[in-house]
Amino acid sequence: MRRTAVLGSAGTLVAGTLIAGAMAAPAANAESRSHGWSEAHGVQVAAERAAEKGIDWTDCPEDWGLAKPIQCGFVSVPLDYARPNGKQIKIAVDRIGNTGTKEERQGALIYNPGGPGASGLRFPARVTNKNPLWAKTAKAYDFVGFDPRGVGHSTPISCIDPQEFVKAPKLDPVPGSEADKLAQRKLAAEYADGCAERSGWMLPHMTTPNSARDLDVIRAALGEKKLNFLGVSYGTYLGAVYATLFPGHVRRMIVDSVVNPSREKIWYQANLDQDVAFQMRWDDWKAWVAKNDATFHIGDTPERVEQQWDKLRATAKTNPLGGVVGPAELIGFFQSAPYYDSAWVPVAQTWSKYLAGDTQALVDAAAPDLSDTAGNISAENGNAVYTAVECADAKWPTSWKKWDRDNTRLHKDHPFMTWANAWMNLPCATWSSKQHTPVEVRTGKGLPPVLIVQSTRDAATPFEGAVELHQRLKGSRLITEKDAGSHGVTGLVNPCINERVDSYLLSGTLDSRDVTCAPHATPKP
Numbered sequence: 217m218r219r220t221a222v223l224g225s226a227g228t229l230v231a232g233t234l235i236a237g238a239m240a241a242p243a244a245n246a247e248s249r250s251h252g253w254s255e256a257h258g259v260q261v262a263a264e265r266a267a268e269k270g271i272d273w274t275d276c277p278e279d280w281g282l283a284k285p286i287q288c289g290f291v292s293v294p295l296d297y298a299r300p301n302g303k304q305i306k307i308a309v310d311r312i313g314n315t316g317t318k319e320e321r322q323g324a325l326i327y328n329p330g331g332p333g334a335s336g337l338r339f340p341a342r343v344t345n346k347n348p349l350w351a352k353t354a355k356a357y358d359f360v361g362f363d364p365r366g367v368g369h370s371t372p373i374s375c376i377d378p379q380e381f382v383k384a385p386k387l388d389p390v391p392g393s394e395a396d397k398l399a400q401r402k403l404a405a406e407y408a409d410g411c412a413e414r415s416g417w418m419l420p421h422m423t424t425p426n427s428a429r430d431l432d433v434i435r436a437a438l439g440e441k442k443l444n445f446l447g448v449s450y451g452t453y454l455g456a457v458y459a460t461l462f463p464g465h466v467r468r469m470i471v472d473s474v475v476n477p478s479r480e481k482i483w484y485q486a487n488l489d490q491d492v493a494f495q496m497r498w499d500d501w502k503a504w505v506a507k508n509d510a511t512f513h514i515g516d517t518p519e520r521v522e523q524q525w526d527k528l529r530a531t532a533k534t535n536p537l538g539g540v541v542g543p544a545e546l547i548g549f550f551q552s553a554p555y556y557d558s559a560w561v562p563v564a565q566t567w568s569k570y571l572a573g574d575t576q577a578l579v580d581a582a583a584p585d586l587s588d589t590a591g592n593i594s595a596e597n598g599n600a601v602y603t604a605v606e607c608a609d610a611k612w613p614t615s616w617k618k619w620d621r622d623n624t625r626l627h628k629d630h631p632f633m634t635w636a637n638a639w640m641n642l643p644c645a646t647w648s649s650k651q652h653t654p655v656e657v658r659t660g661k662g663l664p665p666v667l668i669v670q671s672t673r674d675a676a677t678p679f680e681g682a683v684e685l686h687q688r689l690k691g692s693r694l695i696t697e698k699d700a701g702s703h704g705v706t707g708l709v710n711p712c713i714n715e716r717v718d719s720y721l722l723s724g725t726l727d728s729r730d731v732t733c734a735p736h737a738t739p740k741p
Contacts, residue, residue, distance in 0.1 A: 252298070254297070254298035255297040255298055255425070255429065256461075257300070258294055258296075258297035258298055258299065258300035258429075259297050259300075259429040259432055259433065261300040261301070262293055262294055262297070262300050262429070262433045263432055263433050263435075263436035264436070265292075266291055266292070266293075266433045266434075266436045266437035267436040267437065267439065269292075269437065270437060270439065271289040271290070271291060271309065271437050271438065272289050272290075273287040273288070273289045273311070274287060274288060274289065275287065275288070276288035276310060279590075280310075280337065280369070282310055282337060282338075282340070282341070283344070285312060285313075285344070286310055286311070286312050286340045286341070286344065287310060287311055287312070288308065288309070288310045288337075289308075289309055289310070290306040290307065290308055290309065291306070291307045291309055291362075291430075291433060291434050291437045292304045292305070292306055292307075293305060293306075293307055293365070293429070293430045293433045295418070295421050296420075296421055297426060297429050305365060305370070305371040306370060306371060307362055307363065307364070307365060307370045307371075307430055307433075307434065308337065308362060308363040308368065308369035308370045309360060309361070309362040309363075309434060309437075310337050310339075310340055310360070310361050310362070311324065311340060311358050311359065311360045311361075311438075312340035312343045312344065312358065312359050313358050314354060314355060314356055314357055314358050315343060315351075315354045315355050316354075316355030316356060320355050320356055321356060321357070321358075322356040322357055322444070322722075323357060323358070323440050323442075323444055323467070324357060324358040324359075324360045324435075324438050324440050324444060325353065325357035325358065325359055325360065325444045325445070325446060325468075325721070326360045326361075326362065326431065326434065326435070326438075326443065326444065326445050326446070327339040327359070327360065327361050327445075327446045327447075327451075328362075328364065328431075328445075328446075328447045328448070328450075328451030328454050328455070329448050329449065329451060330447075330448050330449025330450040330451045330452075330473075331364075331367070331449070331450045331451075331598065331601060331602055331605075332364070332424070332427075332450050332601055332602050332604075332605035332606065333366075333367055333597070333598035333599065333600070333601030333602040333605070334367070334449075334450075334598060335361075335363045335367055335368045335594075336361035336362050336363065336364075337361040337362070337363060337368070337369075338361065339359050339360070339361035340359045340360070340361055342354070342359060343359055349706075349707065349709065349714055352718045352722060353717075353718060353721050353722065356721070356722055357444060357721070358438075360434075360438065362434060364427045364430065364454075364601070365418075365421070365422065365426065365427055365430055366415075366418060366422050366597075366600070366601045366604060366605075367597065367598070367601050368594070368597065371418070372597050373411075373414070373415035373418050373419075373422070373597065373600050373601060373604060374414045374415055374596060374597060374600050375407055375410045375411035375414055375415065375596070375599070375600040375603065375604075376407065376410045376414075376596060376600075377596075378589070378592040378593045378595070378596035378597075379586060379589070379592060381592065381595065381596040381599065382584035382585075382586065382592045382595060382596070383584065383586075384536075384540040384541065384542065384544070384545050384583060384584050385532075385536040385539075385540055385541060385542030385544065385545060386542065386544040386545070387399060387400060387403070387544065388529075388533050388542060388543040388544060389543065389544055389547060389635040389636035389638075389639055390529075390543065390627070390631070390635050391635060397620065400639045400642070401616065401642065403639070404639060404642035404643045404645070404646070405643070405646045407603070407643045408603075408607075408643035408644075408646045408647050408648065409646075409648075411600060411603065411604060411643070411647075411649075412648050412649065415600065415604070416648075416649065418604070419604055419607075419608060419649035419650075420608065420649050420650045421608075422601070422604040422605050422608050423605065423608045423609055423652055424453060424454055424457050424605060424609050424654075424655070425457055425461065425652075425655055427454055427605075428454060428457045428458040428461055428462070429461070431443070431445070431454070431458055432458070432461075432462050432465060435465065442465055442466060442467035443458070443462070443465050443466055443467060443469070444467050444468045444469075444721070445458065445466070445468070445469045445470070446469075446470045446472070446706070447469075447470070447471050447472070448471075448472045448473055448704050448706070448707075449472075449473050449475070449676060449677060449703065449704065450475060451471070451472075452471035452472065452473065452474040452475050452677070452681075452685070453475040453477060453482075455469055455471045455666075456471065456475075456477045456657045456685055456688075456689070457477075457655050457657065459657075459659075459660070459663055459666060459689065460655055460656070460657050460658055460660060461655070463659065463660030463661055463662045463663035464660070464661065464662030464663070466662075466663055466664055466666075467664065468664070468667075468720065468721055468724065469664075469666045469667070470666075470667045470668075470669065470706065470717060470720065470721070471666065471667070471668050471669070471685065472668075472669045472670070472704060472705050472706045473669070473670060473671070473674055473676065473677045473703050473704055473705060474668060474670055474677055474681040474682040474684075474685050475677055475681050476489070476677075476678070476680060476681030476684050476685075477657035477681070477684060477685050477688060478657075478684055479610075479653070479654045479656060481681075481684075482609055482610045482654040483606040483609060483610050483612070483641070483644075484610070484612055484613060484641075484644075486681075487637050487638075487641050488622060488623075488626060489678050489680070490633070490637065490675070490676060490677075490678065491626055491630050491632075491633050491634040491637055492626070492630050492678070493673075493674065493675045493676070493677075493678040494551070494554050494630070494632055494633040494637075494675040494676075495629070495630035495631070495632050495633070496673060496675070496701075497554035497555075497673055497674070497675035497701045498553070498554045498632045498633075498675070499518065500554070500673060500701060501553045501554055501560060502518040502521040502522060502525075503518045504560060504738070504739075505518075505521050505564050506518050506520065506521050508564070508741045511564075511568075511741040512564045512565070512567070512568040512741065513568055513571065513572070514564065514567055514568060514571060524567075524571070525550075528546065528567075528570075529543045529546060532545075532546055537575055537578060537579050537582075537583075538575065538576070538579035538583060540579065540583040540584070541578065541579050541582045541583050544636070545582045545583060545584075546582060547632075547633070547636050548582065549563070549566075549578075549581050549582035550563060550567075551632075551633065551636075554632070554675040554701070555675060555676060555702075555703050556702050556703055556704070557700075557701075557702035557708075557736075557738070557739050558702070558739070560739040561739050561740075561741055564741070565741075566578055566581045603640075603641075603643055603644070606641065606644060607643065607644035607647040607649070607651060608647075608649060608650065608651060608652060609651075609652060609654055610651060610652065610653070610654050611651045611652075611653070612641075612644040612645055612647065612651065613645060614645050614646070616645070619638060619642065619645065623635060623638040657685070657688050657689075658688055658689075659688065659689050659690040659691075663689065663690075663691075664691070664724075665691040665692055665693060665726055666689050666691075666692040666693075667692070667693055667695070667716075667717070667720045667726060668682050668685060668686050668689075668692055668693065668694045668695065669682075669694075669695045669697070669705045669706055669713060669717070670682035670694065670695070670696055670697070670705065671696075671697040671698075671700040671701050671702065671703075671705050671735075672696060672697065672698050672699060672700065672701070673699065673700060673701030674701050674702075674703055675701060675703065676703045677703065679696075682694060682696075686730075693726045693727060693729075693730055693731070694730045694731075695712075695713055695716060695730070695731045695732075695733060696730070696731070696732045696733065697710065697713060697733050697734075697735055697736070698732050698733065698734065698735060699734075699735045700735035700736055702736070708736045709736060709737070710733060710734075710735075710736040712731070712733035712734065713733050716731065
């Protein structure tokens, strides 16, 4: 899941109405029980249409940054699945064919990296970049990425001018007074209004169930009878909702770093749970920094590292570094350490340089780049989609007293991310567009075993979410990476996990019981 804004991996197409009908028919019953007959009928109509049309694959547009042999195309889907013959929107997709023989090919593997609001179009580059973790899978599968509705090249939405969105310094997320809270509340309400003004026609339809329906239409357009899917972070919730709505359409599914799918968690409580987990992983990183004080010279105990953090925040609040890096920008940069182990060394190095007198290194790392207009458009779009999906998926508390009480209480023992996360999500409290009831994630008829992969100390998607999904999906298997916390486990080198991912995707093989793996290697300075 995304958090504090900038915020946690070519066969011949078969088309035809007979195949499409066979592919789409089971969906109506499953989805009508889970979420509504009209939408179930609508996605069946859209899938049949997409299967007949297929995808017109061409070289990717130059400004997409996806070089040959990756190919790009579009799939048309209904804006509103209750009206399948109404307004259509375009979903951008890309692919690279399997690297093995025609006989080795098992179909397409579709990927979603999370968000909500992240693009999956870089997925085929794992093949062109010769990523060794995916070499075996690439022999058997086309790698297919897509931009979910509202994202990037798929009818993008916006809530504010991108240059205004990235301007810095922003207000300190940690309020020092009631006036500070009032100022943040005003900004959140203005942001919600901006979403309605700039993208209001899309907002009621920016839901996870609609993205799951889009995924089924993409499956049909690819000529695939069943879906092979890899979802990371928010992509696990997309996968869980897809598995609930279309259980008979799943062939293989891996969900990695799992959003808790409970209706009671989506999305308000999930964010509060995340604040606790971020503090845990922040503390892990501080202990590592202290252990390596001979290299970084930040502090030789976690307490001294925390004191340096407090001092840095206070300095940046009084006098923003370079005029642009205040506490909000610091959190935006430093949160990558509890998110990803790959950030442990670079974040510590940058901080160490600052303490040695090189302020510019930290400014360069944490400040926005107003000249990067394309990057700023992407950042604003990602945040807009994040907000739109989470606000539309579920009903949020509208009482400021509840928000204030919950976050004040949580901040006392979990100060690293609590208020930053609260302000990011507060637009949902004044959201003017429809807020839906989340899907009740469960096992439906025909759902094959799903592989769940999760580390125990993940900051962005706490471990309990994987346990909850495992209980809801009968026959699923859970691989636990113990005493690790980097977000996105399948992208890391850990043979205990990597080999099981390959076995599942290549042969459908799962262990007879759940598996616990030792952690991947700890970063070395």
